[in-house]
Amino acid sequence: MSLLLPVIALVFTAGLAIAALLFLRRGAPDGSYIKDSDRASGIFGVLATGFAFVLGFIIFLAFSSYDASRAGAEVEALKVAQMFQAAQFMGDEPSAELGGELICYGRYVVGQEWPAMEDDTLEDNLNPWGLEMFRTLQTVQPEGAVEETAYAKWIDLSSEREEARQDRIHGAEGVIPVTLWVLLLLGALMVLTYMMFFADSGERAIVQAMQIGTVVVLMGATMILIQRLNDPFGEGPGGLEPTAMERTLGLLEVQLADEVDTGPLPCAENGELVEG
Secondary structure, eight states: OOSHHHHHHHHHHHHHHHHHHHHHHHHOOTTOSOSOHHHHHHHHHHHHHHHHHHHHHHHHHHHHHHHHHHHHHHHHHHHHHHHHHHHTTSOHHHHHHHHHHHHHHHHHIIIIIHHHHHTTOOTTOOOHHHHHHHHHHHTOOOOHHHHHHHHHHHHHHHHHHHHHHHHHHHGGGOSOOHHHHHHHHHHHHHHHHHHHTTOOTTSOHHHHHHHHHHHHHHHHHHHHHHHHHHSTTSSSTTOOOOHHHHHHHHIIIIITTTTOOOOSOSBOTTSOBOOO
């Protein structure tokens, strides 16, 4: 999600709120519509505190999901590198085949899954190279203690990789339900409506504009932050990128190219299967 549209909407909303307050100020009595300012301030404090509590809860919920997706992506990339290392102890043929499929797995994450998460079209689609690695592993017959240990380690790392992948893609679905968004918007509307009753013809217009403008900008900026955290793979500042997996692919494809022979890779640069 680009920040340009939300920022434009925020500026427009702030301007609309300022215009509404200044319009009400023209017919407001000196000292505002409220006679008992102490009681009104107390009620406003309760209203603002309740709104802040809901806001804090939603920010915590969204940030937890965002951080889980970030950590999941990093752990998944780490497990791919560790699985590649474990595969080198399974014999020449299995190590080459599994190593190539791991590189294809990483390419598919970067070239196929990441764009799908940005567009919110990933749904429940699986990485096909996970299944290909499982099929290849079924053909492996470990011989000796070293290969048996590597085989068992591969299985453990594969499970950890799948768990990390689930953490990564969980955030792409968004964790804030519609009911919480409705509650958040309703709370913001109540706060702004209540502030309109503080329109005061005896106060300077610039002061009144600053009062309502700062509140609207703060609440709007917070909602933009929540949406950013709730959509961690969206475009724009703060969006998660496949940096960890790209770094792992660089390690496997470049730095180990002279030391480990993976043979011809069965996939294209974007991770799609190459026929034949």
